[in-house]
Amino acid sequence: MDLRDHSGLIQCVVDNDVDVRSEYVVRITGVVRARPEGTENEQLSTGAIEIGECEVEVLREAEPPPFPVDARADEVDEGLRLQYRYLDLRRERMQGNLRVRARVNSAVRSAMEDQGFIEVETPMLVPSTPEGAREFLVPSRKEPGACYALPQSPQLFKQLLMVSGVDRYYQIARCLRDEDLRADRQYEFMQLDMEMSFVDQDDVLDAVSAAVLAAAEAATGDRPPPIERITWHEAMERFGVDKPDLRFGMELVELTDVFSATQFKAFADAPSIKAIRVDSDGARVDLATLGRNQLDRLTERAQKLGAKGLVWMKVTADGFDSPVAKFLNESELAAIRDRTGAAPGDLVLIVADEWATTCEVLGQLRNDLGRPPVHDGPYRYVWVVDFPLFVGVDRLTGAPKPGHHPFTMPHPDDLDRLESEPLSVRSRAYDLVLNGWELGSGSIRIHDPALQRRVFAALGVTDEEADRKFGFFLNPFRFGAPPHGGFAFGLDRLVAILSGEENIREVIAFPKTQSGSDPMTNAPRTVEPAQLAELGLRVVPPPN
RNA sequence: GGUCCCGUGGUGAAGUCAGGAGUUCACGCCGGCCUGUCAAGCCGGAGGUCGCGGGUUCAAAUCCCGUCGGGACCGCCA
Numbered sequence: 001m002d003l004r005d006h007s008g009l010i011q012c013v014v015d016n017d018v019d020v021r022s023e024y025v026v027r028i029t030g031v032v033r034a035r036p037e038g039t040e041n042e043q044l045s046t047g048a049i050e051i052g053e054c055e056v057e058v059l060r061e062a063e064p065p066p067f068p069v070d071a072r073a074d075e076v077d078e079g080l081r082l083q084y085r086y087l088d089l090r091r092e093r094m095q096g097n098l099r100v101r102a103r104v105n106s107a108v109r110s111a112m113e114d115q116g117f118i119e120v121e122t123p124m125l126v127p128s129t130p131e132g133a134r135e136f137l138v139p140s141r142k143e144p145g146a147c148y149a150l151p152q153s154p155q156l157f158k159q160l161l162m163v164s165g166v167d168r169y170y171q172i173a174r175c176l177r178d179e180d181l182r183a184d185r186q187y188e189f190m191q192l193d194m195e196m197s198f199v200d201q202d203d204v205l206d207a208v209s210a211a212v213l214a215a216a217e218a219a220t221g222d223r224p225p226p227i228e229r230i231t232w233h234e235a236m237e238r239f240g241v242d243k244p245d246l247r248f249g250m251e252l253v254e255l256t257d258v259f260s261a262t263q264f265k266a267f268a269d270a271p272s273i274k275a276i277r278v279d280s281d282g283a284r285v286d287l288a289t290l291g292r293n294q295l296d297r298l299t300e301r302a303q304k305l306g307a308k309g310l311v312w313m314k315v316t317a318d319g320f321d322s323p324v325a326k327f328l329n330e331s332e333l334a335a336i337r338d339r340t341g342a343a344p345g346d347l348v349l350i351v352a353d354e355w356a357t358t359c360e361v362l363g364q365l366r367n368d369l370g371r372p373p374v375h376d377g378p379y380r381y382v383w384v385v386d387f388p389l390f391v392g393v394d395r396l397t398g399a400p401k402p403g404h405h406p407f408t409m410p411h412p413d414d415l416d417r418l419e420s421e422p423l424s425v426r427s428r429a430y431d432l433v434l435n436g437w438e439l440g441s442g443s444i445r446i447h448d449p450a451l452q453r454r455v456f457a458a459l460g461v462t463d464e465e466a467d468r469k470f471g472f473f474l475n476p477f478r479f480g481a482p483p484h485g486g487f488a489f490g491l492d493r494l495v496a497i498l499s500g501e502e503n504i505r506e507v508i509a510f511p512k513t514q515s516g517s518d519p520m521t522n523a524p525r526t527v528e529p530a531q532l533a534e535l536g537l538r539v540v541p542p543p544n
Numbered sequence: 545g546g547u548c549c550c551g552u553g554g555u556g557a558a559g560u561c562a563g564g565a566g567u568u569c570a571c572g573c574c575g576g577c578c579u580g581u582c583a584a585g586c587c588g589g590a591g592g593u594c595g596c597g598g599g600u601u602c603a604a605a606u607c608c609c610g611u612c613g614g615g616a617c618c619g620c621c622a
Contacts, residue, residue, distance in 0.1 A: 002582075011582060022572085039580050047582085064573060067555050070583070072571075075556055079614050132622045152621090179621045405622055514615065 003028055003051070006095050010046040011035075012054045023062035023069060030054035078505070083519040085510055097507045100219045101495045105172055107218035108192050108491070111211040117168040117194060122157035124150060124174070130469060131405070133177040136187075144536025150176040153488060156473055158195040159407075159445060162484040163476050170194040172491065181514045183503045184437065184493055191440065195486030201428050201444055205229070205383055208432065208442070208487045212494070216379065219498035227432075229383040236356075240363015242387070245436030246380035250276050250370045252362050255350065258335040264327040266309060270352030275336065276362050278369050280345035298365065302351065307361040311350040315342040367436065374435050375500045382433050386411060389427035390458070399460030404429040406459055406470070407452070409444040409485070415451075422458045432489055434497055440489025447481040449474075 001020060002009050012028055020026060030051040041047030067076040069090050081088040088094055109119070128135055128149040135149040153175045161169045173193040181187065192211060196204060209227050217223040235244045238251045252274045259267040267273055295312050302310035313322035313336070320333060328336075342348050349365055351358045389410050390400030400422050402408065410418060411426035418425055428444035446452045452474065456466045466474070492504040505511040512518055532538065 009582095013580085036580065039582080041582055044582075050582095064554075068572070068583080072556080072583075077551085077555090077614070080555085082614095134620080177621060180619085182621090183616075185621070402622060513613090515613085517613095519613090 004090075008045060008092065010049070010051060011041075011044075012051045012056075014054045014056055016056075018056045018058070020056060020058060021062070021064075023065055024058055025060040025062065027057040027059055028054050029057075079513065079519055082505075082511070082513065085520050089509065094506070097495070097499045097501065098509060100499045101491075101507055103218040104215040104491065104495050104498070107214040108172065108211045111214040112170040112192075112194065112207075115168070115207055115210060117170040117196070117207075118166065119171055120161055120166060120169050121171060122151070122154040122173065126151045126156070127472070129156075133179050136176050136178050139535040139537055141535055152177050153191065154193050155405075158193060158486060159473070159484065160476055162195055162197045163479065163481050165197075167198075167482075168194075168196045169486075173488075181512065181516060183505075184496075186492065186504060186508065186511055187516060189504070190491040191488040192491060193486070193488040195484060197482040197484040199444075199483070199485060201385065201430065201485065204442060204444070204485045204487055205385075205430065208440075208489070209383075212381065212432065212439075212489070215494060216381075216498060219495070220379075224379055224381060227381040227383055229385055231386040232384055232388065232426075233386065235384050236359045236363070240359040240361070240366060241436075242384055243431065243433040243436055243438045244382065244384070245367065245371050245433075246382055247372060247376070247378065247435060248370045250278060250366045252276055252359065252366070253340050255336065255339060258332055258339070259352075262328070262332060264324065264332075266311070266324075267352045270358075272355040272358040273350065273352040274358050274362055275340050275348050275350040276366050277340040277342050278347040278349065280343075280347075298349070301368070302349075302361050302365065305361045305364050306357050307351050307353055309351075310361075310365075311352075313342075313348040313350070315344050315346040315348060317344045320348075371436060373502055374437055375497050375502055376435075379497070380435055383430055384433055385430045386426045387429040387431070388423070389414075389425040389429075389455075390422055393423075394460070397460050400458060402459060403427060404441065404443050406455060406461070407443075407445045407473075408455075409446050410451070410455065418454055418458055428485065430487075432487070434494070437493055437497065439493055440487060442485065442487030444483070444485035447477065447483050449477065 001012050001014055003012050003026070012030060014020075028051060030053050032049055033052050035041075035048060035050050065087050066084055067073050067080060067087070069087055071091070071093065073081060073088060073091060074093070089098065112119075125138060125148040128137065128147060133152045135152060137147040137149055140146040140148060151173075154171060154173050158169055158171075171193045173191050174188055175191055176188045177185075178187065179185070192208075194204075194208065194211075196207065205227075212227070213224055230238075230244070232242055235242055237254075238244070239246075240252050253276065255273045255275055256270070259270075259273055262268055298312065299310040311322065311324050313320040313325065315321075315337075319325065320336075325333065336342065336348060336350075340346075340348055349362065351361050353361070388403050389408060391403040393400055404427065409428040411428060414425040429441065430443065431441045432439045446455060453463070453466075456463070461469075492507060495507045496502070496504045499507055501507055510518065510520065517523065
């Protein structure tokens with residue numbers, strides 16, 4: 001019979017007649033010995049040995065489990081696995097994931113402590129704040145009608161800890177957001193949250209890198225190379241997204257200048273023209289069988305993403321097979337071939353539009369056509385720096401909207417354009433990206449009140465409004481605030497990728513379903529009227 | 545708020561498009577046999593409200609409408 005614990009399986013040889021069935025809890029006393037010749041099992045890590053002369057004591061019988069407690073349960077309906085999560089977690093895959101997670105947490109703590117950070121816990125019952133994600137509310141019993149909120153992140157408190165002179169803070173922090181769930185999003189999730197004083201951007205990036213690299217090494221056994229950096233602008237130019245997946249090529253190719261004098265109307269006035277070359281070998285779709293239908297679907301996809309259209313060109317031995325080839329002259333066609341490096345069998349996709357649209361549409365098509373599953377190696381970490389300070393403008397007020405949050409430090413080289421050309425101003429905000437997944441983001445914060453006023457002014461926020469909305473946060477700075485900055489990254493996402501999982505539920509012991517319920521505990525549940533009454537609450541019947 | 549996919553004995557699947565008796569396969573379960581095997585082998589057996597409700601039809605797992613549950617995605621996640 002097979003004996004299983006968290007570390008694996010071992011075969012036991014039982015000679016006497018005991019009624020032991022699947023999943024019974026037993027105590028076995030015996031002798032570890034080599035297996036007799038010819039009975040070794042190379043499939044099993046313990047396949048060379050066995051426990052012989054076993055005395056078996058049944059500590060607890062077990063009913064047959066509702067699904068096989070082994071790798072076959074990978075195929076079982078996830079709702080059933082979650083209903084019996086305690087059985088699901090007995091399996092090797094889940095035990096492994098829990099242990100990778102524990103090692104990552106431990107490595108992150110050590111790396112932060114080694115760099116002089118101290119862990120400070122921050123409250124779970126916090127005030128509700130107007131900006132950002134929808135919050136979970138906790139009604140107050142002593143003050144009916146008033147609510148606490150559960151923290152979306154410890155943002156407020158960690159910056160106040162800098163005011164408090166903590167200097168280097170970190171926390172493995174639970175964050176809660178009442179937004180719709182996804183494969184990479186749960187209501188509650190864990191972050192490595194950190195903040196440090198008297199530093200610039202490089203210091204923060206170095207400190208976080210040390211923790212991430214230590215975590216990766218703890219999880220996989222391999223220490224990744226130093227994390228490379230690219231600017232947001234370069235990420236958009238080359239990959240068309242702000243979270244580039246560096247594991248594959250298909251980079252965007254600049255063609256704007258090629259068509260400066262073109263006769264082709266769709267290209268003539270376009271501010272930005274770029275292309276991607278879909279390699280006939282590297283693509284995740286079979287280009288050879290790509291018919292007119294699929295090409296039309298690509299065009300629809302591009303239009304849905306905001307492009308006016310999509311030019312496709314199949315590369316043949318003697319030219320291009322494309323509905324627009326006849327509108328382009330020889331030198332234009334030659335430039336397309338040279339710039340993209342197109343070879344027969346490839347597909348070239350061209351978008352001509354505003355710079356941002358051109359980049360974003362091609363970047364999305366690049367991901368659609370070439371991106372491997374997120375957990376496929378190699379692991380490519382990248383810092384994306386110099387994010388724009390503002391992203392777009394508010395439709396109602398016309399004022400710029402903050403790219404990160406309104407306390408983000410503008411890039412010092414761009415300060416003179418804060419009033420004249422706010423949308424061109426870069427910031428000291430940065431993201432950490434792994435295989436095209438955003439792991440986290442952070443920024444250097446504004447600690448100078450004059451500069452904060454300028455940024456609020458650029459955002460169209462008056463002094464009174466700033467004081468009303470953010471005063472509780474900014475007033476403490478009047479008592480002295482050091483230059484500071486920080487970062488937070490999602491541990492669930494990191495652990496999922498490092499465990500080879502494409503869903504963070506697989507690395508969370510007791511996750512929620514996509515609809516936010518827990519099939520094991522039946523949370524959320526309706527509560528007793530008396531509980532509501534104590535909180536001064538009454539449930540309104542749902543509208544029909 | 546929206547789009548798409550899934551729901552068939554305890555588990556996984558086939559059957560659904562093209563309506564005709566709860567049919568099939570594998571695993572598990574129960575009983576027996578065998579056994580130095582290892583997701584063992586042989587024999588026998590039990591087990592189903594085809595998620596739920598309604599409609600169409602002589603007849604519904606199958607078609608239609610609704611609903612519940614699960615999943616992927618868009619919106620959302622400063």
